[in-house]
Amino acid sequence: MNFEIPTEITNFLAEVDLFIEKKIKPLEQIDDNIRFFDHRREDARTDWEREGLPNEEWELLLRKTKDLAIEAGIFSYPFPEEYGGRNGSNLGMAIIREHLAGKGLGLHNDLQNEHSVVGNNIGLLLMLKYGTDAQKDQWLDGMKTASQGFAFGITEPEHGSDATHMETSATRDGDHWIINGEKTWNTGVHIADADMVMARTSGKPGDALGITAFLVPMKTPGLKVEEYLWTFNMPSDHARVSFTDVRVPSSSIFGGEGKGLMVIQHFFNENRIRQAASSLGAAQYCINESVKYANERKPFGKPLSTNQAIQFPLVDLNTRCEMLRALIHKTAWLMDTDGAFSVSDKVSMCNYQANRLCCEAADFAMQVHGGMGYSRYKPFEHIYRHHRRYRITEGADEIQIRRAAGYLFGFMDQKKPKGVGV
CATH class of the missing domain: 2.40.110.10 (Butyryl-CoA Dehydrogenase, subunit A, domain 2)
Known part of the structure; x- marks a missing residue:
């Protein structure tokens, strides 16, 4: 078995990183746009007088970022070539989503509203698969530029x-x-x-x-x-x-009369594996920042990292990241090989495990960083609050486990998925 990331994906990540350095980071730093990512972020983003919706300045900045990414040919990676994309795979999107979330908070990627320089426009992919010709004519041009949805x-x-x-x-x-x-x-x-x-x-x-x-x-x-x-x-x-x-x-x-649940299950499977990859990336970011801080911080005259109470939980979290990464990559690859419905059990496993892991990693990062970790001057509380919702949305942890159990114990009507060992 070859666990190397395909060359075309590695090259695309390098292209994305260069784009972020040249176009996105400078935009993040001008006109006090950093207020959307520093300790003021929640207040800066929220229109408190308009039912708590995202405010106009925040959404205009996200739109500007998206336009830059579209112009650079970055945003449309998962779209088919004929729609300006690069025929991106589920494996590619999983790796990209983890990579971007692993960079921490920033204008390049903000999961609170699915904003990213690489679009997660599953609506367009559903339209291509399930839309009528008339619906495609009405929607596709606007969807590929994220001006319609x-x-x-x-x-x-x-x-x-x-x-x-x-x-x-x-x-x-x-x-x-x-x-x-x-x-x-x-x-x-x-x-x-x-x-x-x-x-x-x-x-x-x-x-x-x-x-x-x-x-x-x-x-x-x-x-x-x-x-x-x-x-x-x-x-x-x-x-x-x-x-x-x-x-x-x-x-x-x-998608056809009476067949709406199939459309939604397709949406869920593709979105859940990407969501799991994002949670993995955010978890890895929390771990990496905690290791760095533990090596630098020296209470009582020695680095925090010399304490097993710090070492052991971080080793455990990092080990879980490694195992989950392998499962996410395998699941995404199988989705590309055999279709979105071929690995429903593994998608659920990836999703609930990744979302739990991210919350635990963010919580421990707060603990390692002490008072500053709890404050909004560090991103961990934001990561925790955001990713905590993923343990409920698009199927709560318990629903994901129940779904995996349905396949494992033969309760589900669908064909037993590949890789079940009993």
């Missing part, structure tokens, strides 16, 4: 992680559908052109089939943003959205 309306207030028990419904009315219901944690609707709304069109609660995805323009009558939910890590763009007699044409169906 849709949010995902999946989670419901009363059902949380249980995506198959869905009270939001859509009933046919001639060549149209009438949608009624409510979604929560509907991220990014304040800048979205449409909301991809999951609604039950047939079947009964618990059925996998019968859920349909609808692309609903945000200005559609009956669609209302009820509130934006304040969170552990601000700003927040997570909304509760209601749908009252929302009328959309049949042409708004995305």
Whole structure:
């Protein structure tokens, strides 16, 4: 087996690093833009008078960064070549996401809102696979420049992680559908052109089939943003959205009638492996910074690093990073080889393990750095607060474990995935 990172990915990382040094770091340092990343970051980013949403200056800076990355041909790495991309792989995206998160906080990569100089535009990839010709004509040009996009309306207030028990419904009315219901944690609707709304069109609660995805323009009558939910890590763009007699044409169906859950599972699998890689990168950053500080700090006349109470936890965390890195790379490679649904068990393993690891690494980094580690003058509290949400969103830890168990014990209806040893 060859564990070397493919040359084309290594070369791309070097290209990205050079781009960050030449274009992004100078932008980060001018006009007091550093306020978005230093101890003032939460206040600088948040419009406290507008329901805690990201403020205009912050989002304009992210837009400027994205434009520079698009111009440099960096942003579109995962897109097909015909859409200005480089036919990037899942393995490539996992390695890139870890690499960028491993650099710490900065304008190059900020996971709070999925901002990155290398785009994580899974919506475009879904559009290419599941969109109709008319939908592709409407969306693809805007999506490849990140000037157009849709949010995902999946989670419901009363059902949380249980995506198959869905009270939001859509009933046919001639060549149209009438949608009624409510979604929560509907991220990014304040800048979205449409909301991809999951609604039950047939079947009964618990059925996998019968859920349909609808692309609903945000200005559609009956669609209302009820509130934006304040969170552990601000700003927040997570909304509760209601749908009252929302009328959309049949042409708004995305991925086929009754097949919406398949679209979402595809989205989850690709996004979860990238999310896991980001959490791994952030965890490694916390470990590296802690080792560096432990070698420099000399309480009682000797470096902190001479104490086994510091050494042993950091060795354990670093060992877990090494093991998880191997699993993430293997899983991403298998996704490229056999498809997004071929390694659902391993995607779940990677996701919950990486998110737990990042929280533990950030917590211990705070401990190693003492009072300053707890303060906002160091990035660890921000990393903890941000990555803590990943242990809940897109499937809580317990849901991920339950999913892996379903394959391990043969409870799942799908084909037993590769690599299960019993």
